[in-house]
Amino acid sequence: MLDTEIFGSELKKLGFTFYSGVPCSFLKDIINYAINDCEYIAAANEGDAVAIAAGAFIGGKKAVVLMQNSGLTNAVSPLTSLNYPFNLPVLGFVSLRGEEGISDQPQHELMGQITTKMLETMKIKYEYLSCNAEEAKRQLARANDCIEKNQPFFFVVKKGTFKKEALGKQEQVSTLYIHKKLKFKNDQLPSRFEALHIINSLKDRQTVQLATTGKTGRELYEIEDACNNLYMVGSMGCIGSLGLGLALTRRDKDIVVIDGDGSLLMRMGSLATNGYYHPENMLHILLDNNAYDSTGCQSTVSNNVNFVDIAAACGYTNSIYVHNLEELETYIKAWKKEKKLTFIYIKISKGSKENLGRPKIKPYEVKERLKVFING
Numbered sequence: 335m336l337d338t339e340i341f342g343s344e345l346k347k348l349g350f351t352f353y354s355g356v357p358c359s360f361l362k363d364i365i366n367y368a369i370n371d372c373e374y375i376a377a378a379n380e381g382d383a384v385a386i387a388a389g390a391f392i393g394g395k396k397a398v399v400l401m402q403n404s405g406l407t408n409a410v411s412p413l414t415s416l417n418y419p420f421n422l423p424v425l426g427f428v429s430l431r432g433e434e435g436i437s438d439q440p441q442h443e444l445m446g447q448i449t450t451k452m453l454e455t456m457k458i459k460y461e462y463l464s465c466n467a468e469e470a471k472r473q474l475a476r477a478n479d480c481i482e483k484n485q486p487f488f489f490v491v492k493k494g495t496f497k498k499e500a501l502g503k504q505e506q507v508s509t510l511y512i513h514k515k516l517k518f519k520n521d522q523l524p525s526r527f528e529a530l531h532i533i534n535s536l537k538d539r540q541t542v543q544l545a546t547t548g549k550t551g552r553e554l555y556e557i558e559d560a561c562n563n564l565y566m567v568g569s570m571g572c573i574g575s576l577g578l579g580l581a582l583t584r585r586d587k588d589i590v591v592i593d594g595d596g597s598l599l600m601r602m603g604s605l606a607t608n609g610y611y612h613p614e615n616m617l618h619i620l621l622d623n624n625a626y627d628s629t630g631c632q633s634t635v636s637n638n639v640n641f642v643d644i645a646a647a648c649g650y651t652n653s654i655y656v657h658n659l660e661e662l663e664t665y666i667k668a669w670k671k672e673k674k675l676t677f678i679y680i681k682i683s684k685g686s687k688e689n690l691g692r693p694k695i696k697p698y699e700v701k702e703r704l705k706v707f708i709n710g
């Protein structure tokens with residue numbers, strides 16, 4: 335068995351001090367270590383954890399994700415369409431429930447057979463974590479080499495690998511919204527392009543703009559291809575989690591997350607995580623056109639959802655319904671003046687700019703450029 339504290343301190347020596355994940359009983363001791371001794375962000379699902387870790391990496395921290403193998407399935411979208419195209423590394427620990435030859439619950443049987451095959455399919459290097467301390471140290475060095483080359487690396491963890499680590503006292507934060515503003519008049523329904531124009535015109539040298547996948551990123555790129563922009567491709571719904579990881583690691587930057595209704599609906603649990611950790615330097619703007627506009631304008635179910643109430647109930651300090659571009663500008667400026675985790679909701683019209691292009695710059699170039707901006 336590995337002494338969990340010694341193994342954790344080896345991770346620390348290599349610079350891994352930021353963790354995110356969803357628990358598994360096989361990993362409970364290393365999770366307890368992360369909660370007790372490091373920064374641990376409890377994600378709503380394993381895909382969010384991967385995106386949070388990716389944001390932390392952009393912010394300059396080496397990040398670890400912890401998950402049960404059943405949750406590896408939840409993480410496939412960001413691992414394949416965020417980490418891969420953006421060359422974003424992550425050190426993963428995935429448990430091996432359902433290991434062949436060991437009795438386990440029926441829901442783990444198939445996943446136990448395909449966990450390493452899934453990692454291979456996703457082109458992620460992995461090793462079974464050794465129970466021998468010296469060997470595990472050598473494995474960590476190999477994993478770290480991968481991370482330094484911007485490649486993900488996973489450890490597959492069998493039952494009984496880690497020695498008992500007691501869970502220390504866990505702080506329970508209770509975040510309550512302070513300011514909520516609901517709809518009280520007609521909506522102007524500007525276009526997405528007009529809304530993005532306003533948002534972009536208010537950015538300064540502190541600002542990082544993260545645009546959700548699809549036409550939001552593409553339109554922002556057409557407005558201005560700036561070194562402090564990131565245009566998400568794929569990993570739909572992960573933009574808020576990416577923003578959380580970045581905002582928590584870089585308190586000196588103002589992180590503006592620009593989301594779509596379809597995207598947010600896909601991973602709405604992330605609102606609870608954002609509200610709980612409530613970084614003051616994060617502004618989350620939802621452009622709601624009630625449609626998956628990027629894929630042919632099919633309706634979403636957003637007309638039935640009160641996002642302002644939900645964000646407030648999740649612990650966003652401010653949650654504001656804005657009816658028009660003027661109010662959008664006013665409330666972005668207000669956040670700039672007095673930073674608090676803020677959610678701004680605006681209804682926009684359907685449709686997009688004609689002949690809309692796609693970013694000519696590659697995702698990994700966008701990420702490298704953003705890292706230079708952040709660390710400059």
Ligand SMILES: Cc1ncc(C[n+]2csc(CCOP(=O)(O)OP(=O)(O)O)c2C)c(N)n1
Nearest residue numbers: 548568570594595596597625626627628629
């Ligand atoms: C996991 C996943 N499912 C589906 C898609 C395809 N897809 C790309 S953009 C998009 C629509 C996004 O809708 P929304 O966030 O409301 O933004 P809009 O297109 O309306 O600007 C969809 C479904 C995807 N990229 N990833």
